């Protein structure tokens with residue numbers, strides 16, 4: 511008798527507990543899924559309003575003049591676009607940029623905009639969210655490598671909240687991966703020597 515009662519209690523408990531647990535779990539999962547989708551949408555919004563395409567998507571000539579080529583969205587300086595040495599700075603003019611808006615020459619040498627797509631070898635595919643956030647927070651590659659060169663506006667983007675940076679990274683990891691190996695920057699001496 512006692513055994514039966516216990517079994518009944520267990521059964522009764524299960525009758526309630528199982529559906530409640532299932533409901534709670536599915537609620538948690540759908541909330542999670544929504545959060546990810548919302549995060550990506552927010553990241554897309556920030557990326558498209560914070561000029562990332564201006565520099566990280568190569569420009570091409572269109573009917574209304576040069577514009578970012580969205581078929582190569584955020585893939586950085588095109589590896590097959592070999593730029594000649596930059597012009598020598600003269601008078602108050604200290605910087606120059608190539609037609610794609612992805613190669614920049616100035617007192618820092620020549621910098622090439624990075625591939626931000628999730629390609630594992632040439633883009634941010636192997637980066638963690640931490641790597642990305644620490645790059646922006648410290649102005650150093652992955653938070654510990656070499657300094658990120660101008661004109662990457664680190665000082666501006668350092669004002670993003672943690673949630674904004676997480677959203678940007680989620681979006682960048684969701685876009686199509688493009689294989690494009692961006693060249694290493696040229697130090698000032700080298701850039702000047704080459705231009706003489």
Ligand code: HEC
Nearest residue numbers: 560561562565621622623624651652658659660661662695
């Ligand atoms: C005015 C041009 C410019 C804009 C705007 C810009 N970037 Fe950059 N970014 C660069 C350049 C140039 C580099 C390469 C710098 C270097 O080699 O040190 C770079 C590098 C990076 C890197 C790689 C750093 C590393 O250590 O490998 C990340 C990540 C990045 N940018 C993200 C972004 C995001 C996200 C946005 C928009 C919110 C953005 N950038 C907007 C020019 C720009």
